[in-house]
Amino acid sequence: xxxxxxxxxxxxxxxxxxxxxxxxxxxxxxxxxxxxxxxxxxxxxxxxxxxxxxxxxxxxxxxxxxxxxxxxxxxxxxxxxxxxxxxxxxxxxxxxxxxxxxxxxxxxxxxxxxxxxxxxxxxxxxxxxxxxxxxxxxxxxxxxxxxxxxxxxxxxxxxxxxxxxxxxxxxxxxxxxxxxxxxxxxxxxxxxxxxxxxxxxxxxxxxxxxxx
Numbered sequence: 001x002x003x004x005x006x007x008x009x010x011x012x013x014x015x016x017x018x019x020x021x022x023x024x025x026x027x028x029x030x031x032x033x034x035x036x037x038x039x040x041x042x043x044x045x046x047x048x049x050x051x052x053x054x055x056x057x058x059x060x061x062x063x064x065x066x067x068x069x070x071x072x073x074x075x076x077x078x079x080x081x082x083x084x085x086x087x088x089x090x091x092x093x094x095x096x097x098x099x100x101x102x103x104x105x106x107x108x109x110x111x112x113x114x115x116x117x118x119x120x121x122x123x124x125x126x127x128x129x130x131x132x133x134x135x136x137x138x139x140x141x142x143x144x145x146x147x148x149x150x151x152x153x154x155x156x157x158x159x160x161x162x163x164x165x166x167x168x169x170x171x172x173x174x175x176x177x178x179x180x181x182x183x184x185x186x187x188x189x190x191x192x193x194x195x196x197x198x199x200x201x202x203x204x205x206x207x208x209x210x211x212x
Contacts, residue, residue: 001107004115007129009163010136012186017111019195029101031112036072039080049083059093082163086170116178125205126181135187
């Protein structure tokens with residue numbers, strides 16, 4: 001069974017993806033970490049984020065099972081990932097690995113921005129998780145304040161809007177809701193309520209499918 005969870009930054013898709021995977025006993029992959037890992041490696045090597053060739057080389061050699069999540073979180077890595085994710089070569093280099101991960105038994109939950117449209121268009125269930133830019137910025141701001149107390153909310157809101165514009169406007173695998181995805185707006189939902197709503201949508205989609 002493959003479940004695709006897409007949505008914009010700070011919509012809650014990563015948290016939901018982990019909980020959904022645990023609930024069904026499936027593998028989980030936060031595909032955004034892949035782009036963060038490529039960007040982080042470029043910066044560690046002293047390369048610029050505009051060096052598309054170098055980014056593609058890193059992406060081709062990336063170990064999906066050895067991602068240092070601690071180093072890949074934070075505003076800098078997120079912004080850098082959004083920059084390199086527009087490169088078609090990077091996306092192509094990571095495409096097959098994501099599909100192979102999804103094909104592992106007993107199945108997987110992948111969350112990102114193009115899972116239901118590009119990576120796993122035949123996923124058994126698809127969610128598109130969203131929330132208002134203001135709410136998403138608030139969540140990200142509260143998270144980032146733990147390590148950067150001086151960070152202003154308006155700065156985070158501007159970054160969220162900029163990333164939305166970049167992700168929806170890019171030529172390769174732009175952020176958009178798959179035609180057969182189910183929409184989940186988490187603007188007014190806490191984590192538990194959002195999780196229960198997600199399960200309800202998934203179960204409705206899986207009804208009648210002999211997958212488990």
